[in-house]
Amino acid sequence: xxxxxxxxxxxxxxxxxxxxxxxxxxxxxxxxxxxxxxxxxxxxxxxxxxxxxxxxxxxxxxxxxxxxxxxxxxxxxxxxxxxxxxxxxxxxxxxxxxxxxxxxxxxxxxxxxxxxxxxxxxxxxxxxxxxxxxxxxxxxxxxxxxxxxxxxxxxxxxxxxxxxxxxxxxxxxxxxxxxxxxxxxxxxxxxxxxxxxxxxxxxxxxxxxxxxxxxxxxxxxxxxxxxxxxxxxxxxxxxxxxxxxxxxxxxxxxxxxxxxxxxxxxxxxxxxxxxxxxxxxxxxxxxxxxxxxxxxxxxxxxxxxxxxxxxxxxxxxxxxxxxxxxxxxxxxxxxxxxxxxxxxxxxxxxxxxxxxxxxxxxxxxxxxxxxxxxxxxxxxxxxxxxxxxxxxxxxxxxxxxxxxxxxxxxxxxxxxxxxx
Amino acid sequence: xxxxxxxxxxxxxxxxxxxxxxxxxxxxxxxxxxxxxxxxxxxxxxxxxxxxxxxxxxxxxxxxxxxxxxxxxxxxxxxxxxxxxxxxxxxxxxxxxxxxxxxxxxxxxxxxxxxxxxxxxxxxxxxxxxxxxxxxxxxxxxxxxxxxxxxxxxxxxxxxxxxxxxxxxxxxxxxxxxxxxxxxxxxxxxxxxxxxxxxxxxxxxxxxxxxxxxxxxxxxxxxxxxxxxxxxxxxxxxxxxxxxxxxxxxxxxxxxxxxxxxxxxxxxxxxxxxxxxxxxxxxxxxxxxxxxxxxxxxxxxxxxxxxxxxxxxxxxxxxxxxxxxxxxxxxxxxxxxxxxxxxxxxxxxxxxxxxxxxxxxxxxxxxxxxxxxxxxxxxxxxxxxxxxxxxxxxxxxxxxxxxxxxxxxxxxxxxxxxxxxxxxxxxxxxxxxxxxxxxxxxxxxxxxxxxxxxxxxxxxxxxxxxxxxxxxxxxxxxxxxxxxxxxxxx
Numbered sequence: 001x002x003x004x005x006x007x008x009x010x011x012x013x014x015x016x017x018x019x020x021x022x023x024x025x026x027x028x029x030x031x032x033x034x035x036x037x038x039x040x041x042x043x044x045x046x047x048x049x050x051x052x053x054x055x056x057x058x059x060x061x062x063x064x065x066x067x068x069x070x071x072x073x074x075x076x077x078x079x080x081x082x083x084x085x086x087x088x089x090x091x092x093x094x095x096x097x098x099x100x101x102x103x104x105x106x107x108x109x110x111x112x113x114x115x116x117x118x119x120x121x122x123x124x125x126x127x128x129x130x131x132x133x134x135x136x137x138x139x140x141x142x143x144x145x146x147x148x149x150x151x152x153x154x155x156x157x158x159x160x161x162x163x164x165x166x167x168x169x170x171x172x173x174x175x176x177x178x179x180x181x182x183x184x185x186x187x188x189x190x191x192x193x194x195x196x197x198x199x200x201x202x203x204x205x206x207x208x209x210x211x212x213x214x215x216x217x218x219x220x221x222x223x224x225x226x227x228x229x230x231x232x233x234x235x236x237x238x239x240x241x242x243x244x245x246x247x248x249x250x251x252x253x254x255x256x257x258x259x260x261x262x263x264x265x266x267x268x269x270x271x272x273x274x275x276x277x278x279x280x281x282x283x284x285x286x287x288x289x290x291x292x293x294x295x296x297x298x299x300x301x302x303x304x305x306x307x308x309x310x311x312x313x314x315x316x317x318x319x320x321x322x323x324x325x326x327x328x329x330x331x332x333x334x335x336x337x338x339x340x341x342x343x344x345x346x347x348x349x350x351x352x353x354x355x356x357x358x359x360x361x362x363x364x365x366x367x368x369x370x371x372x373x374x375x376x377x378x379x380x381x382x383x384x385x386x387x388x389x390x391x392x393x394x395x396x397x398x399x400x401x402x403x404x405x406x407x408x409x410x411x412x413x414x415x416x417x418x419x420x
Numbered sequence: 421x422x423x424x425x426x427x428x429x430x431x432x433x434x435x436x437x438x439x440x441x442x443x444x445x446x447x448x449x450x451x452x453x454x455x456x457x458x459x460x461x462x463x464x465x466x467x468x469x470x471x472x473x474x475x476x477x478x479x480x481x482x483x484x485x486x487x488x489x490x491x492x493x494x495x496x497x498x499x500x501x502x503x504x505x506x507x508x509x510x511x512x513x514x515x516x517x518x519x520x521x522x523x524x525x526x527x528x529x530x531x532x533x534x535x536x537x538x539x540x541x542x543x544x545x546x547x548x549x550x551x552x553x554x555x556x557x558x559x560x561x562x563x564x565x566x567x568x569x570x571x572x573x574x575x576x577x578x579x580x581x582x583x584x585x586x587x588x589x590x591x592x593x594x595x596x597x598x599x600x601x602x603x604x605x606x607x608x609x610x611x612x613x614x615x616x617x618x619x620x621x622x623x624x625x626x627x628x629x630x631x632x633x634x635x636x637x638x639x640x641x642x643x644x645x646x647x648x649x650x651x652x653x654x655x656x657x658x659x660x661x662x663x664x665x666x667x668x669x670x671x672x673x674x675x676x677x678x679x680x681x682x683x684x685x686x687x688x689x690x691x692x693x694x695x696x697x698x699x700x701x702x703x704x705x706x707x708x709x710x711x712x713x714x715x716x717x718x719x720x721x722x723x724x725x726x727x728x729x730x731x732x733x734x735x736x737x738x739x740x741x742x743x744x745x746x747x748x749x750x751x752x753x754x755x756x757x758x759x760x761x762x763x764x765x766x767x768x769x770x771x772x773x774x775x776x777x778x779x780x781x782x783x784x785x786x787x788x789x790x791x792x793x794x795x796x797x798x799x800x801x802x803x804x805x806x807x808x809x810x811x812x813x814x815x816x817x818x819x820x821x822x823x824x825x826x827x828x829x830x831x832x833x834x835x836x837x838x839x840x841x842x843x844x845x846x847x848x849x850x851x852x853x854x855x856x857x858x859x860x861x862x863x864x865x866x867x868x869x870x871x872x873x874x875x876x877x878x879x880x881x882x883x884x885x886x887x888x889x890x891x892x893x894x895x896x897x898x899x900x901x902x903x904x905x906x907x908x909x910x
Contacts, residue, residue, distance in 0.1 A: 001783050033813075037550050041498060175510055179500045182510060254501045275820050279549045280813035299754035299812055300770035303782055 002293050002304035005031035005275065007416045010282050010294070010333060011313030011321065012038040014402055015387025017265040018409030019311040019416070022088055024272035026417035032274055033296065033305065035281040038262045039319055044250040045224070045257025046106060046123070047095065047406070049082065050074070051115035051399025060101050061117060061403070071392035073404045076365060077411045085406035089118065092268040093261070096124050105129050109145045109223065109251050111153025115399060120257050122231050126221050126247035128154070133162045135217035136249065137210050139170040141178060144252055145223040166213035171195045171205035183225035184256055187234045203234060207241030217244060224248040224256050231260065282314075282333050291334070291380050309382045309416035312336075312363075312371070313409060316388035316395075322361050329361050331389065336363045336371035336379050339391060355394075362391030369412050382419065384412040484563060486523055489556040493520035499547035499557055504807075504837035505540055508856040512540050515547035519560035526567075534568040540850075541565070542841035543714035544807040545751070559759040562713050569716030582620040586843040587715040590707040590724075593631065593680040600631035623851040626886060629681045629878075636674055636683035637702065640690070646701045649690065653699035660697055668698045671735045671742045673728070673773070675749040676707055677878035688900035689745050689776055695904050696784050701740070703731040708749035710808075711843045713756055726763055728753065732773070733765030742773040745896060747876045748842065750775045751808040775809070775876070777817050777895055786899075787821060793902040794826035800870025801830045801893065804861055804884060806877030807837050818874065818895040825902060830874060833864035838875075840883035855887065862887035874898070 009020045012034030020032040050061035058064050065079045074082055090098045095118040097104050103115035105128035113128045126134070134154075138147030148165030155163060172186050172193035186193070186202045195205040210220065220238075226248050227234035239246045250257055269276065283302075284295040293306040314321030314333060323332050324347075329340040338361055341347060348356045363371035363385050370378035371385050386408040388395060395401035493516065500506055500514035518541050525532045538561065547557040573580050585592065596603035606612060607628035617624040634642075644651075657664050670693060678686040693700055705728050712721035732742050732753075744750035753773045757766050780786045801822070805815035815835070822830040839857030844850050865873060865888050873884040873892040881892035 001785070003781050004787075036552055037498070037502070039552065041501075042496065042552065175513075177513070178510060179497065179506060179514065181501050181507070185507075253496045254498045259501075276816050277813045278815065279811055296813075298778075299751070300758060300767065301754065301772065301774060303778070 002306040003031075005029050005305075005307045006420055007031070007309045007311065007413070008033065008294065008305055008307035009311040009313060009413075010034075011311075011315060011319075011387070011389075012036075012278065013040055013313065013315055013319065013387060013405065014043075014265075015389075015405035015409035015412075016311070016313035017269055018085065018088060018406050019313055019386050019413035020269050020274050021092065021265070021272050022410045022413030023311075023417045024269065024274040026414060028309075028417045028420060030269075030272075030274040031277065031305070031307070032269060033277045033280065033282065035279070035314075035320075037278065038266075039315060040258050040262035040265070041255065042253035043255060043258040043261075043402075044108075044252075045120055045255060045261050046114065046116040046250055047086075047089065047097075047118035047402040048115065048399040049086070049103075049117040049403030051103065052397060055397075057103075057115055059103060061103060061400075062101050069392070071364070073365070073390050073393055073408050074400075076367060076369065077407045081411050082403060082407040085403070085408075085410040086117065088410050089406050093118075093264055095120055107150070107154060107159070107221070107249055109150060109249050111150030111157070113154070113157055113159065117403060120248075120260070122224065122226065122235060122248040122257065123250065124247065125219050125245035126249065128159050128161075130219075131161045132218040132245075133216070134164075134219050134221055135210075135213060135215070135244075136163060136165045136221045137213070138165065138167045138223060139183075140167055141170060141174060141176050142180075142183070142223055142225070145249065147221075150249070164213075164215070164217065166210070168206075168209040168213070171200075171209060172202060180225050180251070180254060180256060181228055181259075184228040184231075187225070188227045188229045190234075190237065203237040204241055207238055210242060214242060214244065219245040219247060221247050221249045224251045226256075228256060228259070231256075285334050287380070289380060290382050294333070309419055310334075310380075310384070311409075311412045311416055312383055312385045312389055313387045313405075313412070314389050316362060317358065319388060321387075321389040324358070324361070331363055331371070334371070334380065334383055336383075336385075337373055338362060339364050355397075359394040359396060360391050362389055364391055368415055369408060382416075384415055386412040484559075486556065486560055486563065487527075489554075489560065490520040490523050492553045493551075493555045494553060496552065498552060499550045499555075502546045502550035504544060504546065504839065504857045505542055505853065509540065509853055511537075513537055515541070515557050515561065518564060519547070519557040520555060522564050523560050526564075533572055534564050536568070536572075538564045538568050539716075540853075542837075542839075542844040543710075544837055544841055545755075545811050546807055546837070549811050556759065558756075562716075562718070562756065562760060565713075565716035566718040567716075569718075573716075578620055582622060582847070583715040583843070584717060584720070585620070586622070586846055587711040587717045588707070588720060589711060589843075590676040593676055596631050597635050597680045600633050604628075604630050617848050621848040622846055623848045625851055626846060626882070629677075629882060631680055632683045634683065636679045636686040639683055639687065640702050646699070649694060649701070650699040652694040653697050656694055657697035662697050666697060667739065668696075669738075669740045670698045670700050670779070671732060671740045672700050672702050673705055673708070673732070673742050673744045673749055673753065674702065675705075675744065675746045675878075678745055682878065682894070685745055685894040685896055688894065688896040689743070691904045692776075692780070692896060692899050693743075696780065701735065703735060705731060708744075708746075708752040709756065710748040710752045713752070713760075714842050714844065718760070722761060725752075725757055725761055729757065729761070729763045729766050729769050732769045733763075736765065736768050736772045740772070741779065742769065743776045743779050744773065745776045745876070745894065746878055747775055747806050747809040747812065747814065748879075751812060754812065775812065775814055777821065777876075777899075778812075778814055781817060781821070787824070790821055790899070790902055791824040795828050795898060795901045798828045798893070798898060798901065799872040800868070801828060801872050801874040801898070802833050802865040802868040802870060802890070803830050803874040804833050804838060804865070804880055805835070806875055806880045807841075809876055810835070818876075821895075822898060825898075828898065829869070831868040831870075833861055833868055836860035836864070838877075838880040838883040840879045840886075842879045845879070845883060854883070858883050858887050865890065 006028040009032040024030040097118040136147040151163040151165035190201045329338045369384040387405040506514040545558040613624040616622045706724035709721035839854040845854030
């Protein structure tokens with residue numbers, strides 16, 4: 001016997017969640033299994049579809065899809081597949097950006113501008129295409145965001161507005177290495193804190209510290225720690241105090257916008273009736289042309305899971321869905337072929353930002369997203385791959401990671417259910 | 421030491437390898453011989469020679485070499501965000517400091533003493549699951565806590581003895597269970613509790629759990645032990661149409677709490693397993709060690725673990741699997757034993773140990789049987805997943821299984837920690853933190869319909885009861901009610 005389901009999704013990132021939600025909505029009994037907490041918690045929370053092609057910025061990602069190389073995942077699911085992936089995402093979240101096909105430009109904590117297709121409501125007032133002057137505010141104890149430096153960068157990047165930066169002390173005397181959630185919860189709860197000899201609710205106290213730097217700016221950007229449970233209320237409270245729009249600048253890990261997005265998508269998976277198991281890796285598989293079952297390592301014990309259809313959404317080189325050593329590159333769960341040059345020195349370019357082959361490492365799918373062998377035949381008839389375990393695209397250079405996960409995740413989920 | 425030379429020359433080796441196709445084809449490993457002859461450098465002797473032991477990088481070779489784990493930490497701080505103690509206590513530096521940072525400080529600074537804040541870690545082990553890089557955080561915490569107690573805690577201090585008594589709950593429970601009614605009265609006698617708080621620092625806010633009048637083991641023996649179980653299992657197999665001589669043998673690790681305090685949980689396990697045709701044995705066993713790990717009492721833990729591994733290993737050898745009804749017991753046997761001890765059979769026992777529901781899900785059509793069954797007499801249930809279930813990937817199985825069961829609705833009350841963490845919440849100085857951590861769970865329980873709680877962990881259930889006044893049940897009791905008609909051998 002084994003633990004059974006119709007569709008087993010392996011991986012709890014954006015691709016796995018999208019595959020799970022779409023298959024469960026189609027009526028399958030879905031089980032999603034993840035090794036670790038979702039990598040969404042480390043991600044910026046922005047959803048980009050296609051930001052650059054050959055180093056050139058892209059205004060309309062959908063228009064650019066037909067010109068991509070034939071082995072790009074977007075060519076496999078087609079422009080309509082990309083749109084349907086985003087439609088599913090729009091349906092389960094309250095993200096912005098669906099009013100237009102064009103990329104939005106969102107300032108990052110480094111002061112660069114990122115082309116992205118969907119962004120959280122908290123980033124909406126910060127768009128770089130908006131010509132209102134902006135004040136960026138950093139906190140002394142949150143060293144990952146240097147607001148004056150980021151403001152200078154935005155100026156140098158040619159943003160169509162004046163940006164200034166200020167660094168203030170966060171009210172409430174948090175320890176210098178406090179976790180980002182401490183800031184968020186203090187603002188959520190709006191507990192009284194001491195500021196300049198007075199006791200004020202946290203949001204008011206923060207506004208008090210920012211006010212001397214405001215100087216007529218119509219919008220104010222903070223590092224993305226403005227609330228965990230009710231970020232809209234925190235932004236509204238700060239905006240009312242400051243008399244200016246308030247937005248968040250996405251930050252590195254651990255990321256509040258990423259945490260909030262992960263929570264929302266896991267809730268959606270739950271609402272769709274899927275089962276979920278976290279904290280255990282899939283280490284092996286059984287079966288011939290068809291996978292019969294996979295084996296999960298649960299703290300030393302090997303536990304079999306059986307399903308009719310499988311979706312592989314374990315991530316790329318960084319997410320450990322693709323592994324490499326000096327001998328070669330492999331996909332560890334089903335041992336699917338990962339095309340790569342035999343000579344290890346052809347895996348990369350000398351320049352740091354060169355066109356590295358390793359960035360495109362991943363399984364090579366057929367038209368139904370099934371990983372293929374050397375002859376181009378599916379490795380297994382009931383395994384589909386989604387997200388960054390797929391090869392053929394360079395998501396950091398293209399800024400296409402989230403879009404590929406949504407498009408191929410949804411497609412894999414639907415195809416798996418149709419095959420039941 | 422030739423550390424610096426080594427560094428320089430191995431860099432040179434990699435460079436040379438890049439230009440030399442021969443080096444590349446043998447896998448590219450820079451080892452003895454590679455380039456030594458032709459490029460004129462002596463590569464990496466200390467890191468590649470046959471006598472090299474990685475632990476020699478540091479002067480102290482006595483302790484466990486956790487360097488690979490420490491090196492894997494890239495300071496993303498995700499563990500800190502998941503830490504329930506750091507969530508409410510801004511003075512607690514969090515798992516990243518307690519694990520990899522503290523470990524490095526210990527290796528590199530001559531007189532570094534383990535920081536006392538390690539005693540504020542509750543051993544929930546959530547950081548393990550959170551780490552995207554596979555750093556063995558809880559193992560590092562166990563090591564650091566052990567060293568703190570060994571090197572820095574006075575054996576004469578009341579705190580040491582308080583922790584030791586709490587950690588060795590089994591010993592007090594054994595005594596108390598001889599005279600359960602007297603013990604129940606004495607343990608919750610107000611003036612005595614006041615003295616315990618003042619002298620030992622055991623909080624008087626909590627009520628001690630009641631001792632059962634008959635322990636599980638007494639019941640088991642009176643019922644006829646393994647022979648009776650074999651008989652019941654054979655009859656069940658016959659009834660189910662399974663081969664009568666099927667090989668279904670399971671060793672039950674009941675732990676202390678189910679034995680002395682909640683034998684109804686242990687009895688439910690026995691009846692449910694026999695219902696599926698499993699014959700049980702109840703081997704000799706001591707405490708799983710969880711409360712000892714959490715208090716840095718590693719030699720006490722080692723003593724009990726050795727007994728457990730030895731008696732379970734014999735059975736595993738003979739084809740038995742082991743099952744637990746407490747998720748901290750299964751966590752200890754599966755993860756902490758292999759991390760901390762090297763008794764013969766430790767790995768085999770870990771690989772053959774399962775949580776009670778998990779084992780039935782794997783080997784039986786538990787979901788199917790529950791979908792056709794119904795229960796009476798259970799209120800709607802508010803389920804809390806213990807941290808040690810969560811860390812085994814088992815946080816949702818009860819909710820999933822009971823979704824299709826008629827007569828009861830189960831609501832998951834969220835992913836917060838209950839806050840009691842075994843002995844942690846019993847310490848007077850930790851009581852407030854413990855209740856603050858639990859607050860979110862109490863609120864979710866009160867929001868959920870029904871006034872009965874459900875969990876697999878004995879101390880989580882104490883905290884759930886303490887914070888809400890609800891009665892708390894174990895999933896095995898629900899399954900027993902759903903599937904077992906004839907209470908064989910009650």
